[in-house]
Amino acid sequence: MNIRATSSMLKPKARKSATKAGESSLSFCEICAERKERRQMFPISGCSHSFCSDCISMHVRTKLEGNITIIMCPGDCRVILELEACRPLLPKEVVNLWEDLLCEELLCATGGRLYCPFKDCSALLLNDNQGEVIAECECPFCHRLFCAQCHVPWHPGIDCEEYQNLTEDERGREDLMVRKLVK
Structure with a gap:
């Protein structure tokens, strides 16, 4: 005589991965x-x-x-x-x-972030002047002077307001030297 168990007769094995009964x-x-x-x-x-x-x-x-x-x-x-x-x-x-x-x-x-205006540098700089207006700055990476207010290379002999009033054609280095000579 052969005795076989059907699936309904087998005792279910406990699953190790279940957290609660049936879950x-x-x-x-x-x-x-x-x-x-x-x-x-x-x-x-x-x-x-x-x-x-x-x-x-x-x-x-x-x-x-x-x-x-x-x-x-x-x-x-x-x-x-x-x-x-x-x-x-x-x-x-x-x-x-x-x-x-x-x-x-x-x-x-x-507003404390600015970049060195020189294309071959463009270093990210922090403006930690704590409210004090600073124009002339030296980049700590390329050691060139730039204007922190205008975000351009330093414009000697001309203040920021006057520089901002110039047209794009008048802002070149040679143009600024000619203006200085005229003064």
Whole structure:
């Protein structure tokens, strides 16, 4: 006599990955549409959307590459992703990019950023004069003089207001020397 067990007679094996009876340890990512382990998912505070860490990382990187620093949940809930919450799952270069963009944004808001006007230098400089108006500056990289107010090479013998009133044709180095000689 042959005895066979049917599937309804077999005792179900306990799944190691289940967290509670009948509950799967897998979650569904709304971006890549894959089921991932819960530890691979990124929880967004104040939001019920479900995304895997890889997709959130790619979402953040894409926004940062577009110079967007206020990064929203990829769902339509308008929740903002915070750098500190994302820091553990993002690659170091993405975190560094986000920090750099936030710093640059802050500098732009305070008006403290300017560039060396010489095309072969163009170094990013910080204007830390704390409200004091400074015109003549030396670039710490190329060591040439420029006007921090007009954002051009230094215009000796002519103040910024007078320089700004000149036409583009009158602003050349030779033109400025002729004006100086005439005076």
